[in-house]
Amino acid sequence: MxxxxxxxxxxxxxxxxxxxxxxxxxxxxxxxxxxxxxxxxxxxxxxxxxxxxxxxxxxxxxxxxxxxxxxxxxxxxxxxxxRWAGAQRAGGPAPQGIVASPPSDWGLAARGALIETGGPETPFDITHRDLVWAEIAPALYANAASAQWNPDTMVDWKADFTLAPEVERAVVQVMTYLIENEQAALVIPAKLLARVHPHFREVLQLLAVQAADEARHMEVFTRRALLRGGEMGTSSVSGRESLATLLTEAEFSMASFLLSVLGEGSFLNLLEFLDRNAPDPVTRQVTRLARRDEARHVAFGVAHLHHQAQLDPEVRHRMRAAVERRYESLVDTAGLNQDVFDSLVILAAGEWSPSAIARGYDAVMKLQSEMDDGRQRRLVHLGFPPDEAADLSALHTKNFM
Missing domain, CATH: 3.30.110.40 (TusA-like domain)
Known part of the structure; x- marks a missing residue:
């Protein structure tokens, strides 16, 4: 003392x-x-x-x-x-304390910390708040953190059911397709995550949970595909080409637009379709759980792009250009894997008869129409006129994602 x-x-x-x-x-x-x-x-x-x-x-x-x-x-x-004479606070810890453009030498310092001057430059290239922000981000992260689920306990993997071999093959094919798309949906936020300045921590947290969601979806879709001991389905070149165009989009907002607003938005309709037409309880459970997660991803993408469009109406021109650029690169590809399309028809048909197959085919056509309607609604919400929203939605990849 x-x-x-x-x-x-x-x-x-x-x-x-x-x-x-x-x-x-x-x-x-x-x-x-x-x-x-x-x-x-x-x-x-x-x-x-x-x-x-x-x-x-x-x-x-x-x-x-x-x-x-x-x-x-x-x-x-x-x-x-x-030593601390030139020190400054790194904003404030709450979202209201975010600094619009934090210096790169703040590095990994906690938001609100007293930062000693100097220090190493960091590799983050997305360093402005408006390039990543959405006011809903903190609430969405809180929701995502509380809504995490355990595949072992939330899915009844031992449920008793028997499917005809051709129906089981259809389920496996759809699961194979879902896995392929979810892998792209994991890689994209993971790549963006490493580029965002840690000062915008709510966005980092949300992207990290989004990647964790996709990893969990890949797990449950794989487990369902292999549940009855069969082999995985087919993967088409056109499907992989479509997903590859998402991986090459360098701008945060445009990657979020193509993946979440258009792609995952369409997947919400697909997962609802699978929930409604699932031939067994396990398929219904995994698609229902995944859809709940995907709804958050879409909500953040829409909120972020809405934030961008309010600040800079010119962002809509970049969105249109991103859609047209992707369309042009895929115009000569075959579109949706025929095996996936046929499997969706089989699941919606429910039985092998001409009338049932016709009913299943109509259901898949209706699914594609619902996807189109959903994309148009989101585009109108982002400020596109209805006719332009319809044009852009029509250019979206036939591979759904």
Missing amino acids: TTAAGVLDLENLGFEQGAHLLVQQALRDLRPGDELGVTGADPALTVHLDAWCRHHGHRVRRALDTDFGVKAWVVRGSADLD
């Missing part, structure tokens, strides 16, 4: 045990040039005290015989003060 005479008695505590914390605390309230007497029973006290003071910009004055047991006097220097 510090005495009234300005002496700190460290007793038996040595610097290797944390004595510097007490010295540091005692010096905190002194002005530069003021002295603090230090004493203690540790035999190495003066050696360690001298080294610590040199490192922190303080001087040590040896005590005189008349100093009544004080071993040394520490003269507070100004180096510690100068």
Whole structure:
């Protein structure tokens, strides 16, 4: 403790045990040039005290015989003060404290921390709030964190059901297709995640949970595909070409637009279709759970692009250009894997008869119409006129995602 005479008695505590914390605390309230007497029973006290003071910009004055047991006097220097003289707060910890364009040398510092000047440059290239932000991001992350689910407990993998071989093959084919698309939906937020300045932590958290969601979807779709011991279905070149165009979109907003607003938005309709036409309880459970997660991904994409469009109406031109660019690169591809289309018809038909197959075919046509309607609604919400929204939706890939 510090005495009234300005002496700190460290007793038996040595610097290797944390004595510097007490010295540091005692010096905190002194002005530069003021002295603090230090004493203690540790035999190495003066050696360690001298080294610590040199490192922190303080001087040590040896005590005189008349100093009544004080071993040394520490003269507070100004180096510690100068070290933080140019320091600034990294905004505030709450979303309201976000700085629009944080410096790159803030690096991984916590938002709201007192940042010492200097430090290494960081590789984050998405460094402006409006390039990634949506006001709904903190609430969506809170929802996502509380809504995580365990595939082992949320899906009844031991449910008793029997399907005809051709129906089981249809389920496996659709699951194979879903996995392929979910892998793209995992890679894209993971790539973006590494580029966003950590100051926008709610967006980082949301992207991280989104990637975790997709990883879980890949797991449950794979487990359902292999549940009855069969082999995985087919993967078409056109399907992989369509997904590859998503991976090459470098701009955060346009990647979010193509993946979440258009692609995953269409997948909401597909997952609802599979929930409605699932031939077994496990297929129904995994598609229903996945749809709940995908709805959050779409909500963030729509909110972010709406935020962008309000700030800069020109962003709609970039959205149109992204759709047209993707369409042109895929115009010569075959579209949706025929095996996937046929499997959807089989699942919707429910039985093998001409009338049932016709009913299944009509259901898939209706699904595609519902996807188109959903895309148009989201595009109108983003500020596109209805006729332009219809044109852009029609250019969307026939591969759904």
